[in-house]
Amino acid sequence: MERIAIVGVAQTKFSAPRVDKTFADLVYEVTTGALKDAGLEIADIDNIVTVSNDFWDGRTISSMAVGDAAGAAFGRGKNISTVEGDGTLGALYGLTRILSGSYQNTLVVAHAKASEGDNRLITNAFFDPIFERALGVDDVTAAALQAQVYQCRFGLAREDFAGVAVKNRKNAAKNPCAHHQKELSLSEVMNSPDLAPPINALEARPLSDGAAAIILASENFAKKLARRPAWVAGVGSSAEDYRLGERTLWKSPSLSEAAQRAYAVAGVREPSKEIQVAEISEFFAHQELLWSENLGFCAQGEGGRLLQSGQTQATGALPINPSGGCLGACAPLVAGLVRIIEATLQLRGEAATQVREPRLALAHGQNGLAGQSHCVWILSRN
Amino acid sequence: MKTSDTVNEIKPQILESRIKVPYSWSAGEVGSHFLIQLRDHKKILGLRCPECNKVYVPPKKTCGACFVRCQEWVEVGPEGTLVAFTQARAPSPVHPVEQPIYGLILLSGAGTALLHLIGGSPLGNLKTGMKLTPVFREERKGSILDIEYFRPAP
Amino acid sequence: MAVKNPNLLTISSGEAQQPFHYSIGLYGSRFLEELKSRGRFFGVRCASCRNVYVPPRFICGPCFKGMDEWVEVGPEGTLTTFTVIRFAFLDPETGLKRPVPYGYGVVRLDGADTNLLHFVKIPEGGGLRVGDRVAPVFAQIRRGNLQDIAHFEKI
Numbered sequence: 001m002e003r004i005a006i007v008g009v010a011q012t013k014f015s016a017p018r019v020d021k022t023f024a025d026l027v028y029e030v031t032t033g034a035l036k037d038a039g040l041e042i043a044d045i046d047n048i049v050t051v052s053n054d055f056w057d058g059r060t061i062s063s064m065a066v067g068d069a070a071g072a073a074f075g076r077g078k079n080i081s082t083v084e085g086d087g088t089l090g091a092l093y094g095l096t097r098i099l100s101g102s103y104q105n106t107l108v109v110a111h112a113k114a115s116e117g118d119n120r121l122i123t124n125a126f127f128d129p130i131f132e133r134a135l136g137v138d139d140v141t142a143a144a145l146q147a148q149v150y151q152c153r154f155g156l157a158r159e160d161f162a163g164v165a166v167k168n169r170k171n172a173a174k175n176p177c178a179h180h181q182k183e184l185s186l187s188e189v190m191n192s193p194d195l196a197p198p199i200n201a202l203e204a205r206p207l208s209d210g211a212a213a214i215i216l217a218s219e220n221f222a223k224k225l226a227r228r229p230a231w232v233a234g235v236g237s238s239a240e241d242y243r244l245g246e247r248t249l250w251k252s253p254s255l256s257e258a259a260q261r262a263y264a265v266a267g268v269r270e271p272s273k274e275i276q277v278a279e280i281s282e283f284f285a286h287q288e289l290l291w292s293e294n295l296g297f298c299a300q301g302e303g304g305r306l307l308q309s310g311q312t313q314a315t316g317a318l319p320i321n322p323s324g325g326c327l328g329a330c331a332p333l334v335a336g337l338v339r340i341i342e343a344t345l346q347l348r349g350e351a352a353t354q355v356r357e358p359r360l361a362l363a364h365g366q367n368g369l370a371g372q373s374h375c376v377w378i379l380s381r382n
Numbered sequence: 383m384k385t386s387d388t389v390n391e392i393k394p395q396i397l398e399s400r401i402k403v404p405y406s407w408s409a410g411e412v413g414s415h416f417l418i419q420l421r422d423h424k425k426i427l428g429l430r431c432p433e434c435n436k437v438y439v440p441p442k443k444t445c446g447a448c449f450v451r452c453q454e455w456v457e458v459g460p461e462g463t464l465v466a467f468t469q470a471r472a473p474s475p476v477h478p479v480e481q482p483i484y485g486l487i488l489l490s491g492a493g494t495a496l497l498h499l500i501g502g503s504p505l506g507n508l509k510t511g512m513k514l515t516p517v518f519r520e521e522r523k524g525s526i527l528d529i530e531y532f533r534p535a536p
Numbered sequence: 537m538a539v540k541n542p543n544l545l546t547i548s549s550g551e552a553q554q555p556f557h558y559s560i561g562l563y564g565s566r567f568l569e570e571l572k573s574r575g576r577f578f579g580v581r582c583a584s585c586r587n588v589y590v591p592p593r594f595i596c597g598p599c600f601k602g603m604d605e606w607v608e609v610g611p612e613g614t615l616t617t618f619t620v621i622r623f624a625f626l627d628p629e630t631g632l633k634r635p636v637p638y639g640y641g642v643v644r645l646d647g648a649d650t651n652l653l654h655f656v657k658i659p660e661g662g663g664l665r666v667g668d669r670v671a672p673v674f675a676q677i678r679r680g681n682l683q684d685i686a687h688f689e690k691i
Contacts, residue, residue: 073597245495
């Protein structure tokens with residue numbers, strides 16, 4: 001594969017409700033932020049990919065409303081197109097546009113204002129209207145069914161799930177962009193109200209407003225820039241069945257497949273030994289453990305023990321979500337792009353909670369109900 | 383006049399709005415047959431894949447794994463096994479009952495689990511692997527809610 | 537119309553609706569506040585291309601620059617195009633049809649470089665033309681949204 005670099009990144013502070021800015025204002029903030037970070041002008045950008053969702057924006061073809069703010073107004077000579085899925089998938093599309101040979105670089109910008117819609121109704125609309133929607137299910141109940149099966153299958157303790165929230169909120173407290181910046185004790189998490197057993201309120205992602213942008217570039221373009229970039233060593237994506245009843249919820253075959261594809265491209269054989277930091281999309285605490293298993297960081301069913309070993313703490317051998325992850329901030333679709341940004345900052349040595357000299361970092365995004373699809377990025381310092 | 387001069391005087395406003403666009407979704411041949419059998423005969427049907435023999439409930443016209451048409455209808459259940467469950471404790475405007483309990487139920491003879499409501503038992507008495515049986519509504523309309531809920535089998 | 541096949545069912549979304557709490561942003565909020573409390577129209581001018589945007593917004597897309605020079609425009613303007621709706625489509629906010637006929641007008645307020653889309657009153661017997669001078673008719677009660685203008689009408 002021709003080498004592709006990440007040459008600029010930016011994210012907003014995440015919060016809700018962010019009433020002073022429209023979503024286009026947020027897009028402009030991170031677009032100009034990523035350009036400044038890369039030392040580029042908008043005139044240097046060939047191609048733009050926006051990431052948004054009509055349901056979240058409450059607008060048909062919502063991407064049309066952010067072209068100006070993303071620097072793609074007509075007459076500026078840009079190609080612009082859109083992805084309506086997680087930011088990691090938008091970035092993958094941007095990467096393939098560069099590999100096509102048509103563009104030297106691509107700006108990928110994602111936005112969402114979760115506070116403007118009703119998450120329960122929007123995620124209820126994930127479900128099939130003929131057979132499922134009338135039941136009133138949503139993203140939380142779907143994840144709770146997954147958590148319950150996973151817990152039951154491997155005999156995980158409630159402390160294992162709560163421990164993920166404690167770890168990630170501790171990291172989020174140091175992240176200036178995080179939505180939640182207050183540390184939590186294990187008992188605070190365990191005693192928070194039930195959302196849908198076994199998921200407690202403090203084990204669920206916040207619903208944040210915010211935006212994020214990255215600039216991807218070809219090797220030739222990246223080498224002309226002053227700042228040392230992060231390099232894309234491998235990417236993989238995969239999707240599994242739509243209906244929850246057709247899936248084996250205690251594992252994630254699609255994540256395993258996405259990871260194996262990314263590892264194969266990057267030449268990673270033993271992920272837990274070769275990767276020094278991972279930023280993964282855990283919308284709910286149990287998912288960090290489940291995803292860790294399917295990323296090959298530990299054996300199936302060992303996610304709880306991996307957490308207990310302390311290896312995934314910011315100071316451990318394989319820090320997971322030193323930024324605080326999605327439990328620290330989670331704007332829908334933006335969340336995956338933030339994982340790529342945080343992994344890039346780690347490789348540059350500029351993260352708020354910096355891991356010691358990582359050479360290889362992993363970023364992960366998920367899409368759909370209880371992680372129906374996944375996208376895994378391996379980034380390298382060299 | 384500059385925004386920067388007056389920015390502190392501007393109170394950001396919110397437009398309270400809504401989107402109300404009515405949809406009418408075709409249940410299709412397969413979905414319609416399933417719902418009509420449920421409505422008229424209280425029967426739960428699945429479709430069997432001719433290659434892998436998996437019985438899809440709710441039915442699907444195509445087996446994704448084999449990428450072939452499923453055409454053989456099979457009656458399944460009515461009893462099933464509880465695969466997963468939870469309860470939505472936080473309210474939602476679309477809940478059909480207060481604090482609904484949800485389950486994934488593998489009906490006897492089915493190869494996939496059906497997502498539905500569970501009733502007649504508190505959450506604490508539920509266990510994965512337990513047997514459940516459907517409770518049908520008296521007045522059935524050709525909807526998935528023609529099954530009111532599944533309850534623990536006697 | 538096709539005869540309904542009793543073997544094919546449809547599932548209806550019924551009264552389902554989704555609430556949204558759209559942020560109007562600082563620029564939109566200021567525009568609507570002026571409209572509500574003083575019946576005045578404001579736009580913002582781009583320092584580079586000098587275009588005046590109405591309604592105002594932060595970004596001039598072609599120049600990719602923020603704007604902050606506020607300019608009073610209108611209230612009168614010129615009709616740049618219009619159409620008459622005789623078969624109403626659903627209002628996505630209410631799920632209902634507006635009574636027909638009604639007109640949509642695209643109005644270039646005096647001093648503005650962009651057009652404002654709003655309702656325009658269709659005079660009985662017709663006679664509305666592109667290029668006509670129009671003025672806003674304000675709603676009886678102004679609430680700080682674009683419906684504070686009931687419609688535009690020919691002067």
